[in-house]
Amino acid sequence: MSAIHLLQGALEMLGPQSAPYAPRAYLDPGSGSILLQLLVAGILGGLFAARAFWGKIKAKLTRKPQEDPEEDASE
Amino acid sequence: MSEVLPSSFRDPSGHLFRREGVLYRQVNARYRDDYDCLMGSGLYAALVKAGRLVEHEEVSEVGETPEPAYKVIRPAELPFISYPYEWCFSQLKDAARATLRIQATALKHGMTLKDASAFNIQFIGHRAVLIDTLSFERYREGEPWVAYRQFCQHFLAPLALMSNTDIRLGKLLSVHLDGVPLDLAARLLPWRCRLNPALALHLYAHAAAQKRFAAEPGPALRKGRLLSRTAFLALLDSLERGTRGLRWNPAGTAWADYAASADHYTSSAADHKRRLVEDWLRIAAPKVVWDLGANVGLYSRIAAELGSYVLAVDGDPGAVERHYLDPVRSPGERVLPLWIDLVNPSPSLGWAGEERDAFLARGPADLVMALALIHHLAISNNVPLPSLADFFARAGSWLIIEFVPKDDPQVRKLLASRDDIFEFYDQQNFERAFGERFEIRQVEIGYSAETRVYFNETKPAETFYGDGMYSGDQQFAIEVMAE
Numbered sequence: 001m002s003a004i005h006l007l008q009g010a011l012e013m014l015g016p017q018s019a020p021y022a023p024r025a026y027l028d029p030g031s032g033s034i035l036l037q038l039l040v041a042g043i044l045g046g047l048f049a050a051r052a053f054w055g056k057i058k059a060k061l062t063r064k065p066q067e068d069p070e071e072d073a074s075e
Numbered sequence: 076m077s078e079v080l081p082s083s084f085r086d087p088s089g090h091l092f093r094r095e096g097v098l099y100r101q102v103n104a105r106y107r108d109d110y111d112c113l114m115g116s117g118l119y120a121a122l123v124k125a126g127r128l129v130e131h132e133e134v135s136e137v138g139e140t141p142e143p144a145y146k147v148i149r150p151a152e153l154p155f156i157s158y159p160y161e162w163c164f165s166q167l168k169d170a171a172r173a174t175l176r177i178q179a180t181a182l183k184h185g186m187t188l189k190d191a192s193a194f195n196i197q198f199i200g201h202r203a204v205l206i207d208t209l210s211f212e213r214y215r216e217g218e219p220w221v222a223y224r225q226f227c228q229h230f231l232a233p234l235a236l237m238s239n240t241d242i243r244l245g246k247l248l249s250v251h252l253d254g255v256p257l258d259l260a261a262r263l264l265p266w267r268c269r270l271n272p273a274l275a276l277h278l279y280a281h282a283a284a285q286k287r288f289a290a291e292p293g294p295a296l297r298k299g300r301l302l303s304r305t306a307f308l309a310l311l312d313s314l315e316r317g318t319r320g321l322r323w324n325p326a327g328t329a330w331a332d333y334a335a336s337a338d339h340y341t342s343s344a345a346d347h348k349r350r351l352v353e354d355w356l357r358i359a360a361p362k363v364v365w366d367l368g369a370n371v372g373l374y375s376r377i378a379a380e381l382g383s384y385v386l387a388v389d390g391d392p393g394a395v396e397r398h399y400l401d402p403v404r405s406p407g408e409r410v411l412p413l414w415i416d417l418v419n420p421s422p423s424l425g426w427a428g429e430e431r432d433a434f435l436a437r438g439p440a441d442l443v444m445a446l447a448l449i450h451h452l453a454i455s456n457n458v459p460l461p462s463l464a465d466f467f468a469r470a471g472s473w474l475i476i477e478f479v480p481k482d483d484p485q486v487r488k489l490l491a492s493r494d495d496i497f498e499f500y501d502q503q504n505f506e507r508a509f510g511e512r513f514e515i516r517q518v519e520i521g522y523s524a525e526t527r528v529y530f531n532e533t534k535p536a537e538t539f540y541g542d543g544m545y546s547g548d549q550q551f552a553i554e555v556m557a558e
Contacts, residue, residue, distance in 0.1 A: 019297070020296065021301060023219070025221040027190060029221040029222070029223065031288045032284035032286070040280070044306065044312070045309040
């Protein structure tokens, strides 16, 4: 579970002055489940953002100068 | 007369109660702000419009103590309550995807699901709807999804097991009412599932994290932006892809190919039986029909077309899956295929044994159909004929039942590898047993010269009270029927 330890370290660096997080939940969401979720969602969110960013760059690079949006619409 | 339903005690936001036969949901004062947000943010309207949330109206009814009520609402009543352990693979999958879509819509309106229990989803025919109006709370930017564990246990784990290990593991949901424990799922799944990205993260790593932090508190998290909205959406997207990617092909189960290859039927015999069923359905005009042993729903469809709401019950998960996925056999929202083994129908379960109702307690139906079924119960499962008659009398008011005799090729097959201990299994004894509980209105020849189809009506309750030969259990059934 070294990934969890990494996350643990990273989370502990977050603002020590802020109040501790306690989930608002009438069922126990499970501390392991919450931690894993933060780790997984962090990675997936990063990939998400990277993909969107790369998509934008790719669109810019591959856009041909003569390409006209109106032409696209008429196709 | 008013009673709080035993299924809704867990969430302090409110509870269900029934008064004078009408179902209400009390919204407790502590849930006020979340309820106002649900109604005011446009989320309620959006979900109801999409057919994803049960509709309700606010009423002036007084709530049930002890919690002070903010409002009392009257939800639209559903034709039948079914449970996740009665759903086929694609029903559970559709319920999972509906939950994720509802959560995504909620986020757009500044709310989030605080639970993701499969029991909160119900089917109206094919349509999966959320029935717990109080499942939403206001979303606070940066907070994780508190229902993540529940989603993985209630949906992802059983779907993965049904898809990759064995379809019958869907029934684990009746043992584990809060979803299949992830460590158990991880042990039962084949090794190759570790290579599935969604399962690797949400099931295997999740199970390991649960184990790691089971005994000790996790690292102290600080309030604040623990999870960005992008990360939240990415999590939902990953769960959706993971769920969508799980598949199951019913080929190879005992009954899935039965109707297609029904070589023991001649088409004229099938037409004859179909006309009989149609005529009798018109006479009884039932609102709710239970088609027991429905297979892929040939007769369920007839009843639905005549206006009934039909439960198409079958014990074979392949047949139920085929039926559910066949758009022709399940028109609109009037047929609900369910995977229930009739020799062991769902019992009442949960806290105090009464959170989830037994199958028979969710009846009776107006009419029960049992076509080409009885030999499976009487011969394969050794159920005596009088006991079968009792069962069907408890299940519904009218009964269309087919008697399949011993010389039928299907029955001969059942007896081929065992002793024939069924000296009482014949038409005469069948009529005697069912005549005790039913008025036999009409008898016709079935699909072969030897089979008979019966149109029966249960005898009025007082007939049974008179002779004093029925057990307490049967008396109870009679009272239920009389209500």
